[in-house]
Amino acid sequence: MRKPEDFPRISLGVFPTPIQRLNNISEMLHTNVYIKRDDLTGLGLGGNKTRKLEFLLADAKQRGAQIVFTTGQAQSNHAMLTAAAAGKVGMKAILILKKRGVTQRLGNQLLEYLMGTDVRLMDTDDYADIYKEMDAVGEETGLPYYKIPCGGSNALGTLGYVDCAGEIAKQQTQRFTHLICAEGSGGTMAGLALGAKLFLPGTEVYGMMVDTDPFETITPALMRETAGLMEADVTITPEDYHLRDMCGPGYAIASPQGNEAVRVMAEKEGIFLDPVYTGKAFAGLLEMAAEGAFGPDDRVLFLHSGGAGGLFAVDMN
């Protein structure tokens, strides 16, 4: 098997990220809740895409790319971090984003403005149009270019979260019973679920779905593809991952439960979640606790996957 450390990688962040016990929330839920601080990955305002980009941009560099394209919605944290990372390693990022949601110079749009990023908003709801546009723009520049898919969620990006599971295995002094994350494009969840199968035996991984894509098929497919890349001899079964719908009114549309979860975390622990991903994911953890899913001796690890940029693009009144 090829482990994540056997793949080309560019250092972009600060690892390992800390794991902290959330004392007040643990007391409130009568269990042990810990947080993996991937909001402190050290690039931009932090976030999960840094781990994926370490592998994706290493691949882009190796292929001689001078331009990297990526996409997402107008407030994509992934697109913002791709621009930050590309600038750091001397490549030019061109972001072709969906022209919906908040496009004012707020949140991630503000951060992209500060970095001088080439941002183009496209009036489409179909990513196929955007990938076609990337090729058109790329050909026009005459320079070698590299396309990163939405959320960086291909097998290479997913490797970043297989690696995170390995990092957790090294950090833990006692086994975590549950590992909980947000699932938006799938790479984080697929990487953690595959990584847990390889490095964290006995830890159950839960993906809190914040979009309406068919994650029942996306998750195992991405796990298998990444296992293939790693030449890992594993059979992925439905027992390897758990999914829960926390999308609410729609992707990138705040839900009352998600907003309440953002406030609980801020008030009890002084840690800021975001309304699009981590707030909804933490609301899922709170729901599971209310259903009696966690016992007093369980050890629940919540992945804080970032999203600070997006927090400043919404009105949470």
Ligand SMILES: *Cc1c(COP(=O)(O)O)cnc(C)c1O
């Ligand atoms: C992208 C993102 C996620 C979801 O990760 P995926 O790998 O796309 O499923 C979660 N939290 C934040 C803050 C993100 O930006």
